[in-house]
Amino acid sequence: MDTMIQFAYVISAGLFIFGLKQLGSPATARRGNMISSTGMLVAIVAALLDQGIVDYQWIVIGIVVGGAIGAGAARMVQMTSMPEMVALFNGFGGMASLLVGWAALSPDAGTFTLVTIILSILIGGLTFTGSLVAYGKLSETIGSGAVLFSGQQVVNSLIVLGILGGAVMFCLDPSNLTWLFVVIALSLVFGIMAVIPIGGADMPVVISLLNSYSGLAACAAGFAVDNNILIVAGSLVGASGIILTQIMCKAMNRSLSNVLFSGFGSGKQDTTEVEGEIKPISVEDAYYVLEAATNVAIIPGYGMAVAQAQHVVKELTELLEQNGAEVNFGIHPVAGRMPGHMNVLLAEADVPYDQLLEMDDINPRMENVDVAIVIGANDVVNPAARENEGSPIYGMPVINVDAARTVFVLKRSMASGFAGIENPLFYKDNTRMLFGDAKESIGGLIREFS
Amino acid sequence: MIPAVVFLTFILMLSIFLGFELINKVPATLHTPLMSGANAISGITVVGAISLAGTGNQDLANWLGAGAVALASINVVGGYLVTDRMLAMFKKKEG
Numbered sequence: 001m002d003t004m005i006q007f008a009y010v011i012s013a014g015l016f017i018f019g020l021k022q023l024g025s026p027a028t029a030r031r032g033n034m035i036s037s038t039g040m041l042v043a044i045v046a047a048l049l050d051q052g053i054v055d056y057q058w059i060v061i062g063i064v065v066g067g068a069i070g071a072g073a074a075r076m077v078q079m080t081s082m083p084e085m086v087a088l089f090n091g092f093g094g095m096a097s098l099l100v101g102w103a104a105l106s107p108d109a110g111t112f113t114l115v116t117i118i119l120s121i122l123i124g125g126l127t128f129t130g131s132l133v134a135y136g137k138l139s140e141t142i143g144s145g146a147v148l149f150s151g152q153q154v155v156n157s158l159i160v161l162g163i164l165g166g167a168v169m170f171c172l173d174p175s176n177l178t179w180l181f182v183v184i185a186l187s188l189v190f191g192i193m194a195v196i197p198i199g200g201a202d203m204p205v206v207i208s209l210l211n212s213y214s215g216l217a218a219c220a221a222g223f224a225v226d227n228n229i230l231i232v233a234g235s236l237v238g239a240s241g242i243i244l245t246q247i248m249c250k251a252m253n254r255s256l257s258n259v260l261f262s263g264f265g266s267g268k269q270d271t272t273e274v275e276g277e278i279k280p281i282s283v284e285d286a287y288y289v290l291e292a293a294t295n296v297a298i299i300p301g302y303g304m305a306v307a308q309a310q311h312v313v314k315e316l317t318e319l320l321e322q323n324g325a326e327v328n329f330g331i332h333p334v335a336g337r338m339p340g341h342m343n344v345l346l347a348e349a350d351v352p353y354d355q356l357l358e359m360d361d362i363n364p365r366m367e368n369v370d371v372a373i374v375i376g377a378n379d380v381v382n383p384a385a386r387e388n389e390g391s392p393i394y395g396m397p398v399i400n401v402d403a404a405r406t407v408f409v410l411k412r413s414m415a416s417g418f419a420g421i422e423n424p425l426f427y428k429d430n431t432r433m434l435f436g437d438a439k440e441s442i443g444g445l446i447r448e449f450s
Numbered sequence: 451m452i453p454a455v456v457f458l459t460f461i462l463m464l465s466i467f468l469g470f471e472l473i474n475k476v477p478a479t480l481h482t483p484l485m486s487g488a489n490a491i492s493g494i495t496v497v498g499a500i501s502l503a504g505t506g507n508q509d510l511a512n513w514l515g516a517g518a519v520a521l522a523s524i525n526v527v528g529g530y531l532v533t534d535r536m537l538a539m540f541k542k543k544e545g
Contacts, residue, residue: 016491017468017472019487020469020472020473020476020487021472021475023476023480023483023484023487024472024475024476024477025477026477026479026480026537026540026542027542029480029483029537029540030534030537030538030540032487033483033487033530033533033534033537034534036487036490036491036530037490037530040490040491040493040494040526040530043494043497044496044497044500044526046497047496047497047500047501048500050500050501050504052501052504052505053500053501053504053505054504054505054506055504055505055506056504058503058504058512058513058515058516058519059500059503059504059516059519061516061520062499062503062516062517062518062519062520062523063496063519063520063523065520065523066519066520066521066522066523066524066525066526066527067523067524067526067527069524069528070523070524070525070526070527070528070529070531071527071528071531073524073528073532074527074528074529074531074532074535075531075535077532079536082482082486082532082536085486085528085532086482086485086486086489089486089489089524089525089528089529090489090492092521092522092524092525093489093492093493093495093521093522093525095518095521096493096495096496096499096517096518096519096521096522096525097495097518099499099514099515099517099518099521100495100498100499100502100514100515100518102514103499103502103510103511103512103514103515103518104498104502104511105511106511112455207485208485211485211488211489211492214489214492215488215491215492217492217495218492218494218495219462221495221498222458222498223458224498225498225501225502226454226458227497227498228458228461229494229497230494230495230497230498231458231461231462231465232461232465233491233492233494234492234494234495235462235465235466235469236465236468236469236472236488236491237469237488237489237491237492238466238469239465239466239467239468239469239470239472239473240469240472240473240484240485240488241485241488242470243470243473243474244473244481244484244485247478247481331478331479333478338481338482338485339478339481339482339484339485340478340479340480340481340482340483340484340485341482343478343479343480343481343482344482344483344536344539347536347539347540347541348539350539350541352541352542352543352544353479353540353541353542354542354543355543356479358478358479
């Protein structure tokens with residue numbers, strides 16, 4: 001029987017791998033997700049056949065309660081709130097690994113097992129509280145800004161030393177549970193301390209990294225309870241999170257340690273000087289320009305999500321196309337609060353995915369664009385990143401909207417963006433500012449068309 | 451006799467490399483579903499938790515296991531459902 005269970009795990013691992021492979025294209029992705037969930041079902045059924053199980057009561061209660069909460073959340077969540085939800089789920093995964101690591105503790109555990117137990121508690125614990133803080137920042141239940149205080153590095157170093165010390169003491173004397181509790185408590189504190197200094201705009205990096213940790217925690221738990229499938233699945237998730245983290249860091253031209261350890265823009269003074277003046281435009285005048293345009297590019301940012309403007313954007317796109325214009329979307333990798341956030345919002349509004357271009361695909365076409373419409377994006381279209389070495393975001397790859405013939409920037413007011421960085425784009429000769437709520441402004445354009 | 455640890459580490463190394471290869475091919479447009487799908491997979495901890503929750507001993511390990519089953523089930527069920535909901539919205543331009 002035991003061999004059968006192990007073989008079932010092999011099948012399950014194969015299904016996970018094949019499922020992830022199918023995620024490589026939007027056409028097969030949904031099937032890939034189905035395959036991956038089948039893999040999970042196989043693994044769970046196999047685990048239930050374990051002969052060590054004598055009492056199914058708590059297993060069933062756990063699965064039913066957890067499953068109901070998960071299904072409810074998945075059904076109700078709005079696409080705009082996807083980053084918060086993913087953060088929260090990451091946290092639950094981390095906590096589950098912490099509990100498994102703890103429960104795996106037995107009097108006859110060898111040193112290797114003890115080390116893996118500590119690892120799964122440590123990674124699981126910091127994933128849990130880190131994700132909760134990330135959830136708080138993303139849902140704005142707590143302030144989304146970076147929290148920095150003097151001596152922060154020292155405090156963090158002490159926590160790390162405390163964890164290391166506690167871990168060593170625990171491995172030397174596992175019968176003394178005090179050290180176990182020290183490690184659990186410090187891991188939870190460390191998760192909070194690790195995420196509070198990171199500002200809202202850096203959340204794509206954090207959420208990717210926590211995703212990776214939740215996988216690694218499962219992996220460590222796999223070592224602790226000696227289970228192959230946990231190791232395989234956990235490391236697949238760990239690898240996926242690390243790759244996304246890398247992509248996000250690259251898109252911001254910052255190293256991971258820079259994101260993790262310094263509040264954004266805290267060190268460097270912004271020396272960007274702006275020339276020219278702001279030129280506002282009315283909805284009516286904007287309509288005349290758009291009506292004559294044959295090539296339009298739309299660059300969405302987090303502001304589009306906040307204003308829930310994706311559906312009116314789709315409507316405008318259709319009107320422009322009926323008017324004979326070609327419309328494309330330029331998506332910056334860090335637009336929004338998690339990787340691919342904009343793509344999901346636009347998919348929700350029925351914008352076909354082949355109309356969404358990545359930064360490297362839209363930039364060469366920008367010269368031929370008549371009107372580039374920037375909706376709620378700021379840093380990702382800031383030409384200072386290209387031109388001004390004194391800007392805190394110098395070197396970050398941006399979408400070169402200023403190369404288009406005309407740029408419309410939809411913005412609430414001239415108050416500076418999240419990071420407070422000057423954006424010379426707003427002062428360029430070919431830029432027109434369309435002030436107001438993005439949803440209302442676009443609604444106004446739609447009324448002019450019809 | 452080679453200790454089991456060696457095999458486990460071997461599996462770990464191979465899966466990490468495999469993971470890198472697989473995920474590198476996922477286009478940016480699918481990164482959010484990829485993440486929530488990966489999230490669901492990380493709920494695999496449920497498999498480890500099941501055997502701990504079913505020992506029948508009314509001890510601490512049993513309760514910890516039951517808690518882990520519940521938390522990981524949120525991940526598994528919620529993760530797969532929400533990923534499916536998102537992927538159903540991705541459509542190609544008709545014609």
